[in-house]
Amino acid sequence: MDTSAARRNILARIRSAQGRHGTSTDAERAAADDYVTRHPAGPRPPLPQTRDELIARFRLEAERLATTVAEVEALDDAPREAARYLQSLDLSTDVVAWPALSTLPWTQAGINASLRRPEDADLVGITGCFCATAETGSLVLLSGVETPASGALLPETHIAVVPASRVVAAHEDAFALIRAERGELPRAVNFVSGPSRTGDIEQTIVLGAHGPYRVHVIVVRGA
Numbered sequence: 001m002d003t004s005a006a007r008r009n010i011l012a013r014i015r016s017a018q019g020r021h022g023t024s025t026d027a028e029r030a031a032a033d034d035y036v037t038r039h040p041a042g043p044r045p046p047l048p049q050t051r052d053e054l055i056a057r058f059r060l061e062a063e064r065l066a067t068t069v070a071e072v073e074a075l076d077d078a079p080r081e082a083a084r085y086l087q088s089l090d091l092s093t094d095v096v097a098w099p100a101l102s103t104l105p106w107t108q109a110g111i112n113a114s115l116r117r118p119e120d121a122d123l124v125g126i127t128g129c130f131c132a133t134a135e136t137g138s139l140v141l142l143s144g145v146e147t148p149a150s151g152a153l154l155p156e157t158h159i160a161v162v163p164a165s166r167v168v169a170a171h172e173d174a175f176a177l178i179r180a181e182r183g184e185l186p187r188a189v190n191f192v193s194g195p196s197r198t199g200d201i202e203q204t205i206v207l208g209a210h211g212p213y214r215v216h217v218i219v220v221r222g223a
Helices: 004-017 026-038 051-066 075-088 171-183
Strands: 068-072 096-097 111-113 122-128 130-131 138-143 157-163 187-194 216-219
Touching: 051 068, 051 216, 075 157, 075 216, 111 130, 130 171, 138 171
Parallel strands: 068 216, 096 111, 096 122, 122 157, 157 216
Antiparallel strands: 130 138, 138 187
């Protein structure tokens, strides 16, 4: 469902209540960008800085969230690791993958990859990520034609390919990277922190409540 019209109407009412009318002007956008740039960052705990430290912290926090993590040297090694993981759990190697990952050697690794948006019947989804945060072990996914958000939400098993160069320290760094590289937020930004879970019933944690039962991350050292 396209919610763009509803979003525009809500923002228009907010602008009207502020005594401003019409769409935002170049001067308003420039003032907002200047404020974000100059606004001091809030206090943060000490965080790792080097690539090796960031990867180690990301792995530690991700595994605390029940995410499994493997490391490979090159992007072309990712399909083979995905196949190993799926076969180790006796899971299907029929997967749906982001179109953005179309150049990887899926067939050679023994994976039948459909490069499209997931459907309800798809059991395994493979995605990349925009970046990942070491502080919380989270994946940051930006929606788009080549990177559909449903790839990490619908399938029971989610495998994510994470270039080591895209592991940042914290959420603040992730949003700063989005602003620097994209200029504005896409339609959906998802922070994936381990398998879906809930503790609503008798405070008992149940995995796979609202999304994947399992999340496996492939960190690519050379990317």
